[in-house]
Every structure is written in C-alpha cells, then in structure tokens.
Amino acid sequence: AQSVTQPDIHITVSEGASLELRCNYSYGATPYLFWYVQSPGQGLQLLLKYFSGDTLVQGIKGFEAEFKRSQSSFNLRKPSVHWSDAAEYFCAVGDWSGNTPLVFGKGTRLSVIA
Amino acid sequence: DSGVTQTPKHLITATGQRVTLRCSPRSGDLSVYWYQQSLDQGLQFLIQYYNGEERAKGNILERFSAQQFPDLHSELNLSSLELGDSALYFCASSGRLGNEQFFGPGTRLTVL
Numbered sequence: 001a002q003s004v005t006q007p008d009i010h011i012t013v014s015e016g017a018s019l020e021l022r023c024n025y026s027y028g029a030t031p032y033l034f035w036y037v038q039s040p041g042q043g044l045q046l047l048l049k050y051f052s053g054d055t056l057v058q059g060i061k062g063f064e065a066e067f068k069r070s071q072s073s074f075n076l077r078k079p080s081v082h083w084s085d086a087a088e089y090f091c092a093v094g095d096w097s098g099n100t101p102l103v104f105g106k107g108t109r110l111s112v113i114a
Numbered sequence: 115d116s117g118v119t120q121t122p123k124h125l126i127t128a129t130g131q132r133v134t135l136r137c138s139p140r141s142g143d144l145s146v147y148w149y150q151q152s153l154d155q156g157l158q159f160l161i162q163y164y165n166g167e168e169r170a171k172g173n174i175l176e177r178f179s180a181q182q183f184p185d186l187h188s189e190l191n192l193s194s195l196e197l198g199d200s201a202l203y204f205c206a207s208s209g210r211l212g213n214e215q216f217f218g219p220g221t222r223l224t225v226l
Contacts, residue, residue: 006132034214043116043204043217050173090157101147102215 002027004091006105013081014113021076021108023091033074033092035065038110039087047089050074061085092110117141118218120205126224132193135221139186139207145169146188147208147215148180152201163188195225 003026013019025031032051035046054085055067066078074091088109094103117140127133139146146162150173159172163182174180177195182188192199202222206215 032214033208036217043118043205043219045116045213046216049214101159101162101172103159 002031002093002095003102004105006089006091006095006108010109010111011066012111012113013082016080019076019078019081019085019110019112020090021089021091022074023076023105024076025074025091025093026072027093027095029095031104033067033090034094035059035063035074035076036086036090036092036104037061038090038107044090047076063085079111081110083112083114086110116216116218118205118207118216120203120218120221122221123219124222124224126226127195128226129195129197130157131195131225132191133195133223135190135192135203135205135223137188137190137205137207137218139188139205140209140216140225143207144186145208145215146182146186147206148188148190149199149204149206150201151204151220155201157204160190182221192223199223200225 005024034049035047038044047063050057050067063078088107090107091105094102119138122135144165147162150158160174161180162170166182177193180190203219204220205218208215
C-alpha cells in the first residue's frame with residue numbers, strides 16, 4: 001500500500017535561513033509526487049509536482065523539490081525562508097492511473113522566527 | 115483561487131442532526147474528492163467520484179454519504195452527527211485521473 005512519511009511534525013527556522021522538509025514515500029511503481037501548502041484556515045495549495053523527467057522540480061513561491069528514487073524521498077527546499085512561508089506542508093503520492101486517490105503525509109508545520 | 119468552490123464556509127449544528135456540504139469542481143474537472151481534516155486525525159480521504167460514479171472509498175463512516183450530479187457538482191451528506199465529526203471538510207477536483215488535485219477552501223463543521 002502507498003504511504004507517505006513526513007518525519008518532522010514541527011520545524012522552526014529563522015527568516016532568511018534555508019529550509020528542507022523531508023518526505024519519504026512507499027510505492028510499488030513510479031509515483032506521482034506532490035507538495036501542498038496550507039495556511040491557517042485555508043485550503044491546500046499545490047506548490048509543485050513530479051511526474052517524470054528532471055528529478056529537480058521547481059514550484060511556486062521559490063520552492064523546489066528533488067526526487068531521489070534510491071532513497072524513496074521527495075524533499076522540499078527553499079534557500080531563504082520568508083515569514084509568510086509559515087504554514088503546514090503536506091507531501092502526497094499518487095499513481096499515473098488515478099485508480100487510487102492521493103495519499104497524504106501527516107504534514108509538517110513550519111514556524112518562522114525573526 | 116483554485117477554482118473549486120465549497121458551500122457553506124461555516125456550519126454549526128447540534129448532535130444528531132444532518133447536514134449537506136456542497137462542492138463545485140473546477141470547470142471541466144471530472145473527479146471530485148472529499149477529505150476530512152481534524153487535529154487528531156490529520157487529512158483523511160473520504161470518497162472519490164469520477165464523472166458521476168463512485169471511484170474510491172476511504173475512511174468514510176456509514177453515517178456519511180456522497181454523490182456527484184450530472185453537472186459534476188458533488189454533495190457530502192453527514193447524518194446523525196456526533197461531536198467528533200467537527201472538522202474541516204475539503205473538496206478537491208482533478209482533470210484527469212492521476213493528476214494533481216485542486217482544493218477548495220473547505221467547510222468548517224462544528225457540532226455542538
């Protein structure tokens with residue numbers, strides 16, 4: 001069965017510092033991978049996605065993620081965090097057929113301090 | 115704005131009652147998904163519809179039901195409500211199976 005693990009429940013970084021949020025997945029075939037962000041009281045917004053091709057994908061708001069098949073990981077990075085990046089981040093995995101819906105990790109809450 | 119709309123935004127009701135949450139997917143999207151988000155359970159997939167047909171079922175209680183209409187909007191019906199049903203309910207849509215999902219702003223349900 002598909003699963004997604006986000007090992008960090010809560011991360012605090014200083015504004016301007018770099019950020020890496022971890023995501024590990026379990027999936028038998030080629031996965032479709034996604035990162036979503038949720039601001040307080042809001043819905044989930046897609047940050048970026050990986051289907052195939054270049055393993056380093058660029059997203060919105062200056063985020064990028066790298067797919068590493070050997071490590072079953074899809075970590076999210078940002079070189080310089082802004083206070084407005086404080087939110088909950090969800091990693092998700094799906095399959096090409098869509099026969100099963102996306103499986104989400106439990107999320108990582110990001111706090112940004114001055 | 116994702117293009118997915120949900121009504122109502124907030125809903126306050128009493129235990130034992132029945133409510134209906136409505137979702138309109140993005141124009142042209144055939145798939146609709148329903149999720150429940152609570153503090154203790156996180157984001158839980160409930161049910162998926164594709165072009166009017168039930169496609170996948172997740173952790174949906176028997177007290178809950180959903181349907182997708184010919185115009186592709188969907189409704190989630192929650193009955194015999196309990197305090198523990200208080201949560202954010204999200205609808206998402208996607209254009210093709212396997213593609214990314216676009217989420218609505220959610221309906222916050224409070225059961226008193």
